Amino acid sequence: xxxxxxxxxxxxxxxxxxxxxxxxxxxxxxxxxxxxxxxxxxxxxxxxxxxxxxxxxxxxxxxxxxxxxxxxxxxxxxxxxxxxxxxxxxxxxxxxxxxxxxxxxxxxxxxxxxxxxxxxxxxxxxxxxxxxxxxxxxxxxxxxxxxxxxxxxxxxxxxxxxxxxxxxxxxxxxxxxxxxxxxxxxxxxxxxxxxxxxxx
Numbered sequence: 001x002x003x004x005x006x007x008x009x010x011x012x013x014x015x016x017x018x019x020x021x022x023x024x025x026x027x028x029x030x031x032x033x034x035x036x037x038x039x040x041x042x043x044x045x046x047x048x049x050x051x052x053x054x055x056x057x058x059x060x061x062x063x064x065x066x067x068x069x070x071x072x073x074x075x076x077x078x079x080x081x082x083x084x085x086x087x088x089x090x091x092x093x094x095x096x097x098x099x100x101x102x103x104x105x106x107x108x109x110x111x112x113x114x115x116x117x118x119x120x121x122x123x124x125x126x127x128x129x130x131x132x133x134x135x136x137x138x139x140x141x142x143x144x145x146x147x148x149x150x151x152x153x154x155x156x157x158x159x160x161x162x163x164x165x166x167x168x169x170x171x172x173x174x175x176x177x178x179x180x181x182x183x184x185x186x187x188x189x190x191x192x193x194x195x196x197x198x199x200x
Contacts, residue, residue: 006034007028025041040052045090045091047156050117051081062076070111071103075100076101079096079097080097081094082097084114094114095113095114095163096114096115112162113160114160115160116159116160116161127159138192
């Protein structure tokens with residue numbers, strides 16, 4: 001920014017932090033007029049701090065997903081969150097690997113979920129398309145596997161989906177030559193994907 005504008009923005013950010021009772025998460029390099037915001041601040045991704053807050057995830061957001069997917073009595077044993085992608089001002093994706101406890105026999109199940117926050121409101125449309133794909137005949141008959149959509153928050157612009165525990169095609173290619181049967185399975189899955197009507 002021009003130097004005066006940078007200073008003005010910096011002072012406003014400091015004042016806002018003081019009102020909120022928190023330390024400012026911005027620094028000013030005065031001469032070039034550069035503001036440096038500490039992660040996870042992103043003015044176009046206001047929900048990003050939630051994805052970066054392990055305690056908030058474990059105590060507030062992830063229990064809601066566990067109860068909706070597994071049942072009211074299931075509990076989180078452990079959580080390992082990892083930010084797997086971040087495109088500033090556009091999107092960020094979190095992967096959370098959980099261990100959830102079965103209320104009947106106290107066994108522990110692994111579970112992986114992804115949360116994606118976007119700068120726009122496309123999450124609801126994406127969620128609807130994912131829901132239709134997951135309910136499609138191709139998914140039900142095993143022609144292709146689609147991730148289970150879990151929840152979408154319009155106000156937060158945050159979409160949650162279940163992870164699919166399977167090797168990616170890239171991982172298979174890196175491991176060495178792929179046999180013809182695997183290529184045929186890939187071709188069938190791609191064909192099933194493109195042949196799946198969404199009714200949009």
